[in-house]
Amino acid sequence: MQNQSKKKMVCFDSQACLKCFSCAIGCSTENRVRLQRDKNYNIEKSVSEKLDYYNYITPVYSETGTFPNVLAVTALKHCKHCSIPQCLEICPTKAITKKDSGAVVIDEDLCVGCQACRDACPYDIPQYSPETGRSYKCILCYDRLDAGLRTACDVACPSVAIFSGDEDYVKAEAQKRVENYTKIFDKPFIAYGIDEINSQVGTLQYITIAPVENQDEYLIPKSPRSFTATARDVIKVGGVIAGAATLAVVGLHARHWKKNRENSPFNNKEEK
Numbered sequence: 001m002q003n004q005s006k007k008k009m010v011c012f013d014s015q016a017c018l019k020c021f022s023c024a025i026g027c028s029t030e031n032r033v034r035l036q037r038d039k040n041y042n043i044e045k046s047v048s049e050k051l052d053y054y055n056y057i058t059p060v061y062s063e064t065g066t067f068p069n070v071l072a073v074t075a076l077k078h079c080k081h082c083s084i085p086q087c088l089e090i091c092p093t094k095a096i097t098k099k100d101s102g103a104v105v106i107d108e109d110l111c112v113g114c115q116a117c118r119d120a121c122p123y124d125i126p127q128y129s130p131e132t133g134r135s136y137k138c139i140l141c142y143d144r145l146d147a148g149l150r151t152a153c154d155v156a157c158p159s160v161a162i163f164s165g166d167e168d169y170v171k172a173e174a175q176k177r178v179e180n181y182t183k184i185f186d187k188p189f190i191a192y193g194i195d196e197i198n199s200q201v202g203t204l205q206y207i208t209i210a211p212v213e214n215q216d217e218y219l220i221p222k223s224p225r226s227f228t229a230t231a232r233d234v235i236k237v238g239g240v241i242a243g244a245a246t247l248a249v250v251g252l253h254a255r256h257w258k259k260n261r262e263n264s265p266f267n268n269k270e271e272k
C-alpha cells in the first residue's frame with residue numbers, strides 16, 4: 001500500500017512503449033466503470049457505445065527526417081496535470097479543480113462546454129463532446145491513486161512504459177531511466193515535467209521520458225504557450241489600452257481557435 005498523503009505522479013516512458021495501445025483501452029474501460037459508479041449508467045450498455053469523449057489517451061503518429069534517415073514516432077496525447085493549470089484559471093464556471101494529489105479534474109456537472117479550457121491549454125488537451133455539450137480530459141485516475149492503486153493506463157501497460165504512484169517513487173524511477181538511456185544511446189534524454197517547463201505551465205504530474213532532440217514529435221515542446229493566457233497578461237498592462245487590446249485579442253483568438261480546431265485530431269464536423 002502506498003503513502004496516502006503524498007502527491008501522485010504518472011510517467012510515460014516513450015522508449016519502453018510497444019505501441020500496443022492497451023493503455024488507451026484500459027483508460028476508456030475505466031471511464032465506463034466510473035460512468036456506472038457515478039451516473040448509474042449501465043456498463044453493459046456503455047461498452048457497446050463509442051463514447052469517444054472518454055478516450056483520454058490519443059496516439060499521435062508523426063515522421064521526421066529525410067529518407068533513409070526517417071524517424072517514426074508515436075506520441076501519446078493526454079493531460080499533463082500542470083502545477084499552473086491554465087485550463088483551471090480560465091474556466092468561467094469553476095468546473096476545474098486541482099486535487100491535493102496534483103490531479104486537475106473537470107467536474108462534468110459544472111462544465112458548460114464553452115471550450116475556453118481547450119483554448120487556454122498549452123497542450124490542446126480538453127476534448128469537447130457535441131453529444132453531451134461538455135469538455136473532457138484525463139483525471140490522473142485520482143480516485144485510484146488516492147486509494148493506493150495504480151492508474152488504469154499503468155495497469156494495462158504490458159511493458160512498464162507507464163508507471164504511477166507516489167511522486168518520490170515515480171521521479172526516482174524516471175530519473176534512473178533517463179540516466180540509462182542517455183548512457184546507452186549516447187544522446188540526452190529528458191523526463192519532461194519533473195523540472196519547471198516555464199512560468200505558464202510549471203511542473204507536471206504526468207511526465208514523459210523522450211530524447212531531447214525529438215521533443216516536438218513527442219508533443220512535449222520546450223516552450224509550450226497558451227495563447228489566451230499570453231493575451232490576458234498583455235491586457236493586464238493598462239486600462240485604456242486593455243479595451244483596444246481585448247478587441248484585437250478576440251479577433252486573433254477566433255483565428256487561433258479555428259486553426260486549432262482544423263489541425264486537431266479531435267476535429268469533427270459538428271464542432272466547426
Ligand code: SF4
Pocket residue numbers: 078079080081082084085086087088104120121122123124125126137
Ligand atoms: S495539460 Fe492542459 S488540460 Fe491538462 S492541466 Fe495542463 S492546462 Fe489543464
Ligand code: SF4
Pocket residue numbers: 010026027028030056057078138139140141151152153154
Ligand atoms: S491516468 Fe487514468 S484517466 Fe488518465 S490517461 Fe491514465 S487511465 Fe486515463
Ligand code: SF4
Pocket residue numbers: 016017018019020021022023024156157158159160161162
Ligand atoms: S500500453 Fe504501454 S506499451 Fe502499450 S501503447 Fe500504452 S504505453 Fe505503450
